[in-house]
Amino acid sequence: MSGKRGATRLGFAVLLKFYTQFGRFPRNRTELPGEAVEFVARQVQVPALELESYDWTGRTVEYHRAQIREHLGFRECSVADAEKLTAYLAEHVAHKERRPEQDRVELLARCRTESIEPPTSGRCDRIVGAALRKAEETLTALISSRLTLESVERIVALVAGADKDDPDVMT
Incomplete structure (x- = not known):
């Protein structure tokens, strides 16, 4: 001052x-x-x-x-910080909390814990969106890895059969 x-x-x-x-x-x-x-x-x-x-x-x-x-003792949010925040949210928050507004609250809390100045509103939205997508992809990969070959073949046949019966069923 x-x-x-x-x-x-x-x-x-x-x-x-x-x-x-x-x-x-x-x-x-x-x-x-x-x-x-x-x-x-x-x-x-x-x-x-x-x-x-x-x-x-x-x-x-x-x-x-x-x-x-x-x-x-704070710093601006760098690209590396944004990537780490996205990974943190995907691993620790977004896999169990799918509401973007709640994930945003967790993001801002994490920024404070890490002494990072919160990103702009638009950048927060992008970080939360990326974390939610990453958590969804991780869950999908986990489920897919647990499917047996027979289950995969039956799902493919089911989808292929649905396409033949009614082409609009999947749109």
Whole structure:
């Protein structure tokens, strides 16, 4: 906080407070409750109205985010992190929990445990989707490996017979 004044000081303080409370950064000013901004403004001795001149899209906010991540011991989610998170979800969560919204909760909890800044909403959706697909593929492979040759032949014959009787049955 040293060396920061006015809107920059308040913006930094609000980002820090929001991150420590919610485990992520606010997407924009509208996510910040007015009472919380007033409270933080009093703490840092900057008028709350100063926040209106804080630039939420420029280099300053990116620098502030980097400083906060470093201070709190977090890092941005890398491609390698996303792959590890996908594998973790597929192995430990998605094989028993098929609801994407619950898998997303587990993903965010895992990010916090691993000190990873949560990915964007769209990236979270892709990680969860990939984990669900991977868990399904693993389960399918497990079931398939347990089928006898006779069972496989009977399933193939059943599907082939259904196609001959009614071509629309499988569509």
